Amino acid sequence: MAKIGFIGLGNMGLPMALNLQKAGHDVTGHDIFPAAVEAATSAGLRVDAAGAVHDADIIITMLPNGKLVLDAYQIILAKAKPGTLLIDSSTIDVASARTAHEQAAAAAMLSADAPVSGGVGGAAAGTLTFMVGGTNDVFAQAQPVLAAMGKKIVHCGGAGAGQAAKICNNMILGISMVAVGEAFVLAEKLGLSHQALYDVASTSSGQCWSLTSYCPVPGPVPASPANNDYKPGFAAALMLKDLKLSQEAASAAGASTALGSHATEIFQEFVSEGHGGTDFSGIINKIREKTA
Amino acid sequence: MAKIGFIGLGNMGLPMALNLQKAGHDVTGHDIFPAAVEAATSAGLRVDAAGAVHDADIIITMLPNGKLVLDAYQIILAKAKPGTLLIDSSTIDVASARTAHEQAAAAAMLSADAPVSGGVGGAAAGTLTFMVGGTNDVFAQAQPVLAAMGKKIVHCGGAGAGQAAKICNNMILGISMVAVGEAFVLAEKLGLSHQALYDVASTSSGQCWSLTSYCPVPGPVPASPANNDYKPGFAAALMLKDLKLSQEAASAAGASTALGSHATEIFQEFVSEGHGGTDFSGIINKIREKTA
Numbered sequence: 199m200a201k202i203g204f205i206g207l208g209n210m211g212l213p214m215a216l217n218l219q220k221a222g223h224d225v226t227g228h229d230i231f232p233a234a235v236e237a238a239t240s241a242g243l244r245v246d247a248a249g250a251v252h253d254a255d256i257i258i259t260m261l262p263n264g265k266l267v268l269d270a271y272q273i274i275l276a277k278a279k280p281g282t283l284l285i286d287s288s289t290i291d292v293a294s295a296r297t298a299h300e301q302a303a304a305a306a307m308l309s310a311d312a313p314v315s316g317g318v319g320g321a322a323a324g325t326l327t328f329m330v331g332g333t334n335d336v337f338a339q340a341q342p343v344l345a346a347m348g349k350k351i352v353h354c355g356g357a358g359a360g361q362a363a364k365i366c367n368n369m370i371l372g373i374s375m376v377a378v379g380e381a382f383v384l385a386e387k388l389g390l391s392h393q394a395l396y397d398v399a400s401t402s403s404g405q406c407w408s409l410t411s412y413c414p415v416p417g418p419v420p421a422s423p424a425n426n427d428y429k430p431g432f433a434a435a436l437m438l439k440d441l442k443l444s445q446e447a448a449s450a451a452g453a454s455t456a457l458g459s460h461a462t463e464i465f466q467e468f469v470s471e472g473h474g475g476t477d478f479s480g481i482i483n484k485i486r487e488k489t490a
Numbered sequence: 491m492a493k494i495g496f497i498g499l500g501n502m503g504l505p506m507a508l509n510l511q512k513a514g515h516d517v518t519g520h521d522i523f524p525a526a527v528e529a530a531t532s533a534g535l536r537v538d539a540a541g542a543v544h545d546a547d548i549i550i551t552m553l554p555n556g557k558l559v560l561d562a563y564q565i566i567l568a569k570a571k572p573g574t575l576l577i578d579s580s581t582i583d584v585a586s587a588r589t590a591h592e593q594a595a596a597a598a599m600l601s602a603d604a605p606v607s608g609g610v611g612g613a614a615a616g617t618l619t620f621m622v623g624g625t626n627d628v629f630a631q632a633q634p635v636l637a638a639m640g641k642k643i644v645h646c647g648g649a650g651a652g653q654a655a656k657i658c659n660n661m662i663l664g665i666s667m668v669a670v671g672e673a674f675v676l677a678e679k680l681g682l683s684h685q686a687l688y689d690v691a692s693t694s695s696g697q698c699w700s701l702t703s704y705c706p707v708p709g710p711v712p713a714s715p716a717n718n719d720y721k722p723g724f725a726a727a728l729m730l731k732d733l734k735l736s737q738e739a740a741s742a743a744g745a746s747t748a749l750g751s752h753a754t755e756i757f758q759e760f761v762s763e764g765h766g767g768t769d770f771s772g773i774i775n776k777i778r779e780k781t782a
Contacts, residue, residue, distance in 0.1 A: 390654040454672070455676055
């Protein structure tokens with residue numbers, strides 16, 4: 199069992215840290231927000247800013263963006279023991295993830311980028327998917343630790359490959375949810391029932407996760423957020439964050455992603471109108487609104 | 491066993507007619523192209539323009555577009571026996587499909603729109619999916635006949651519902667193939683391997699039929715057309731046809747389908763450049779070409 203520092207005890211980070219503790223690891227947390235510290239303490243997690251860094255064998259970061267990760271790394275790289283394994287589970291831009299790897303290597307630390315999918319529910323249940331970028335040796339060290347927080351741990355390649363896999367996957371997700379929303383709205387206009395379209399598409403070439411797991415109309419998939427007034431689920435603001443990361447990466451790398459860019463605009467408009475907290479499948483309401 | 495007239499003995503129609511004959515039906519075919527007539531006769535099908543209409547209990551049409559279906563119906567409605575069941579398995583626009591139903595009803599015929607998915611392979615193997623629009627009574631009569639040509643027969647609703655289901659499904663298909671292509675091209679630019687993206691996306695929220703059945707890069711799905719120089723499979727020209735039908739219907743009905751429209755433009759450009767005979771997954775090459 200390892201001494202683990204966990205930095206970023208938010209909606210995702212706290213349940214992840216508690217699962218590590220439950221698995222027998224010696225976990226010390228840290229967060230800059232007093233409310234997060236209080237919640238962690240109440241849940242039985244030791245919180246100590248210095249201890250989370252100085253004494254750790256492994257330091258996990260779970261922060262909102264690349265700038266905050268690089269800011270945290272300034273302190274971590276100065277204060278942690280050489281040879282410490284740094285795992286960044288934040289979803290951040292590929293460029294910052296690569297910079298974090300380079301800075302870690304320069305400071306004689308080991309590093310992995312390991313963003314997750316599975317949301318708050320997966321974090322609490324310990325069923326997250328981790329997409330990991332880093333060397334084979336680092337992956338071998340990180341794998342058993344990540345397994346205490348997730349069900350599926352995929353080694354995607356070298357530095358940044360975890361972030362790359364996540365944004366490529368989530369770009370498909372964002373586009374396909376808009377596609378499914380447009381198809382249901384067109385079906386409505388053509389007098390085709392939701393259930394009939396679902397029965398055809400879910401078992402043929404239109405099948406996709408957005409349809410069969412997060413169906414944006416109530417009925418066909420009883421557990422989908424559409425049946426619960428579009429409460430997330432996966433908030434539209436997070437979908438937009440990931441789409442924007444995909445477009446930043448595409449733009450920096452010179453990749454043409456016309457539909458990725460278009461879907462980003464569609465979610466941007468939805469979020470700008472105050473629907474960031476709505477499940478991303480609620481985009482169907484935006485599509486319906488544009489329909490004559 | 492029924493007397494069946496089969497009009498349109500092309501790449502799809504001929505194997506479908508032969509499967510009906512194999513099931514014991516008394517089938518008479520017709521096609522305006524001498525080459526199609528010759529192929530049908532060689533395959534052992536009786537071909538007789540008058541007989542396919544006058545004596546039939548059921549007349550099936552399998553034609554390239556709505557205008558040709560309505561032209562054929564002019565003759566069929568004048569010459570067939572009252573009470574004949576007319577099944578149009580062509581993929582055509584929803585408006586023409588509804589007109590065909592109305593004209594059939596006015597001539598005291600029964601009618602169903604029943605477009606298929608599954609392609610030439612499914613037509614030969616008798617494993618097509620039929621999406622059927624029509625009354626419950628008509629569906630009950632058509633079902634056993636269609637079952638001789640297909641594996642899955644879905645009653646989608648009233649007049650035109652089969653065509654509506656097909657174009658809504660195929661609009662999702664066209665958009666999601668572009669999405670998957672963009673994701674692989676972005677992955678290439680980010681140094682993420684095809685296999686790594688496939689492993690993540692095929693088992694998480696980016697999963698879709700375009701990825702897991704028609705994967706547009708060679709390797710992850712050995713049977714996909716990408717492994718066979720993008721030989722169809724499902725030709726880009728047919729994907730474009732279905733996307734255009736979806737956009738005609740959306741425009742007529744006033745439905746907003748922004749990504750459907752954008753995907754149509756992307757496939758239009760690909761087909762205009764001479765790639766209509768390429769599998770639709772070849773769109774990834776167009777995306778790659780636009781990438782710097």
